[in-house]
Structure formats: C-alpha cells, structure tokens
Amino acid sequence: MNFPSKLLEDAVLEISKLPGIGKKTALRLVLHLLKKESKESESLANALLNARENIRYCKKCHTISDHELCAICTSNKRDKRVVCIVEDIRDVLAIENTNQYFGVYHVIGGVISPMERIGPDQLNINSLIERVITDTEIKEIILGLSPTMEGDTTAFFITKKLKSYPIKISTIARGIPFGGELEYMDEVTLGRSIATRTLFETKED
Amino acid sequence: MNFPSKLLEDAVLEISKLPGIGKKTALRLVLHLLKKESKESESLANALLNARENIRYCKKCHTISDHELCAICTSNKRDKRVVCIVEDIRDVLAIENTNQYFGVYHVIGGVISPMERIGPDQLNINSLIERVITDTEIKEIILGLSPTMEGDTTAFFITKKLKSYPIKISTIARGIPFGGELEYMDEVTLGRSIATRTLFETKED
Known part of the structure; x- marks a missing residue:
C-alpha cells in the first residue's frame, strides 16, 4: 500500500504490529482518530504509556x-x-x-x-x-x-x-458445557463425561 | 468486567473506544503490549500522537x-x-x-x-x-x-x-466484478450490466 503521508504510514505500521490487526484495519483506526478531536488520541496514547510504565x-x-x-x-x-x-x-x-x-x-x-x-x-x-x-x-x-x-x-x-x-x-471439571448439544460433542469429551459421571442431585434431597 | 488494576482498565477502555474493537480484544492488545518491551508501546503512542498533531x-x-x-x-x-x-x-x-x-x-x-x-x-x-x-x-x-x-x-x-x-x-463503470459468478449476482447489477453492455474487444482488432 502506498501512503500519501509518512506520518500516516508510521501510525498504520505501528498499529498493524498489534496481533490480529492488519494494515486495512490499522488505516481505518488511524482515520477514525484523525476525524475525532486530538484530545481522544492523547488520552489513548497516555493510557497506553501509563499502563506500560506503571502496571506492576x-x-x-x-x-x-x-x-x-x-x-x-x-x-x-x-x-x-x-x-x-x-x-x-x-x-x-x-x-x-x-x-x-x-x-x-x-x-x-x-x-x-x-x-x-x-x-x-x-x-x-x-x-x-x-x-x-x-x-x-x-x-x-x-x-x-x-x-x-x-x-x-x-x-x-x-x-x-x-x-x-x-x-x-x-x-476444574471437564464435561459437556451447559447449553452444549450432545450429538455435536467430540468423542473424548463425551466419553470422559460418561466415565466421570456425577450423582444427579435434586433440590428435594 | 472487573479489572484488578485501574491502569489496565483505563487502557482497555481507551482502546475499546476505537471502532470495531470490543473490550475482550482491547484487553488482548493491552496484555500483548505489556508482554513486549516498553519501547514498542512508546513508539506506538508517539506515532499516534504525531499523526494526530501533524497530519495536514x-x-x-x-x-x-x-x-x-x-x-x-x-x-x-x-x-x-x-x-x-x-x-x-x-x-x-x-x-x-x-x-x-x-x-x-x-x-x-x-x-x-x-x-x-x-x-x-x-x-x-x-x-x-x-x-x-x-x-x-x-x-x-x-x-x-x-x-x-x-x-x-x-x-x-x-x-x-x-x-x-x-x-x-x-x-466509474458499474457491472459484474471480475471473478464474480453470474448466478449469485443481484438483479439490479445483472440487469444494468446487460443494459449497459460494452463492445467485446479482442487483441486481434
């Protein structure tokens, strides 16, 4: 991608270093910040620096x-x-x-x-x-x-x-998640969940 | 979400203000920056500030x-x-x-x-x-x-x-995109692309 501005390119490259963010998304984010007031970019940058420097x-x-x-x-x-x-x-x-x-x-x-x-x-x-x-x-x-x-x-x-x-x-317990459908569960989980079955408890007990 | 650290929370909230980034993604990004050297967070923050301040x-x-x-x-x-x-x-x-x-x-x-x-x-x-x-x-x-x-x-x-x-x-020309399949194209585009058909040119001409 050719950028018309070096500053824009730098910002896009820096953001696209983050995991899961490509160049197109990075460009979208930078353009978003450019449209907003500069106060917003400042507080974002400060929050990042603050977190990196002071989190223990x-x-x-x-x-x-x-x-x-x-x-x-x-x-x-x-x-x-x-x-x-x-x-x-x-x-x-x-x-x-x-x-x-x-x-x-x-x-x-x-x-x-x-x-x-x-x-x-x-x-x-x-x-x-x-x-x-x-x-x-x-x-x-x-x-x-x-x-x-x-x-x-x-x-x-x-x-x-x-x-x-x-x-x-x-x-922690392994088994079928709540809301999970039995027929779509993998064999290992299903097999283990039968082998490690627990007592069925009702409130009346 | 309850955060164990105010600094972490601030950073996550600031990042999640960006379009298309939710709190979970923001948290992932902040934790990524925390794992990396502080130099990286600095250059990211500086690139953002620089872009916001100096782009014309x-x-x-x-x-x-x-x-x-x-x-x-x-x-x-x-x-x-x-x-x-x-x-x-x-x-x-x-x-x-x-x-x-x-x-x-x-x-x-x-x-x-x-x-x-x-x-x-x-x-x-x-x-x-x-x-x-x-x-x-x-x-x-x-x-x-x-x-x-x-x-x-x-x-x-x-x-x-x-x-x-x-x-x-x-x-700019409207029509079927290259690589597009005719049968999946919407009626408006397909209809218009027939109405506005162009001469078929071959290299021999």
Missing part, C-alpha cells in the same frame, strides 16, 4: 496489579486456603466474572511448551512451590489450566512437584 | 498530506485535466493501488446523508466547484462515489452544480 505484577500471585500485592491477595473476604493455578491474567478475569470462586490465584504466565521453548523455568512455577512451602495456610491447589496437551503437561509437572506436600490437588 | 490535508484535493499540497497534486507526472471525486482517503489509496489512474483527486469527505445530518455544506463540494471554476485546465470529472443511495444523491448534486461548466462528467 502482584508479588504473591503475579496478577496485574497497581500495588505490590493485588486486591485479591489483600482482601480479607477471600479464602487463602485455596489457590487456583491459571495460565494468565485473562483466566483470572474470566473466573472472577463467574462470581463463583472465593479463593486466591497463582498466575504461572503460560504453559510448558517445548515447541515454543517454554520450560518450567520460564513460568512462575518455582514461586508457586515456594509459596506452598512457606504459606502453611494453603490446603488446596486447583489446577485451572487449559485441557490441551501443553496444559496437561504443565498440570502433571506441578502435581509431581507438589506431591510431597500435605495439600489436596484438584482440577 | 492537501489544500487542493483534501487528501491526507505531510505538506501544504500532496504528492499527487504536485507531481508533474499526473494528468491535471482529469479529477476523480471520491468519498474519503481510503478510496484514494484503493484507486492508487490499482496503478491504473493517472489523474488527480478531490476528496469530498463523505456523502450527502440527511439521516446523519450531512448536507453539501459539510462536504468539500464548494471547494470542488471553486476548483473547477478557477482551474481552467480541468476537462473531466470522474465521479468515483459508492453506488448507494447517498452516493447517487451526492453524484446527482455535484452533476447539477457543474452542469453549466464546459467539462465532461463521467462515473
């Missing part, structure tokens, strides 16, 4: 936080005995939005993936083990990792590392 | 330009006798990418749309008429507007305004 990670659970410890780790309403291990901050947000979990988290920052040269040392796994050793309050670890090969490898690795400590290790 | 519009054709007159208007390789009227700068880029047009442009900045309260006065139509009056070199106006109701209204308005001047007014 919670010393304890590695979630994004404005302070040394995040709001979840410092809240006295959260059950510090249960720690849910997740891949990244987006998983924390997803679980928080369910309003069903009241424990704390540990963000390991990825999954073990030899293909992408990510080993246990690149993840926050050592700090997790240290946390389990030093914080005797912890009674249960919930593995909230993706059910992929990499996720399972990571779960297996963590389980092996924590085996010798007196804590319960559980994993 | 060509005095003659209203394309985006770094100088008072754009590269197309000042080029002596372009045929100044033909002016193509387009809606916005993206259309200029699209036509430039064809490498088939060697005239100049006039960006009117939109189309007449009473629903969105855009009348002729909100567009660069007066400057077009002035340009036609003062620049006696202009011999032909090509209407390169979208074949929508608003585009046709605008084309009609411009034609009426320019009727009294000794210039040719043409419009």
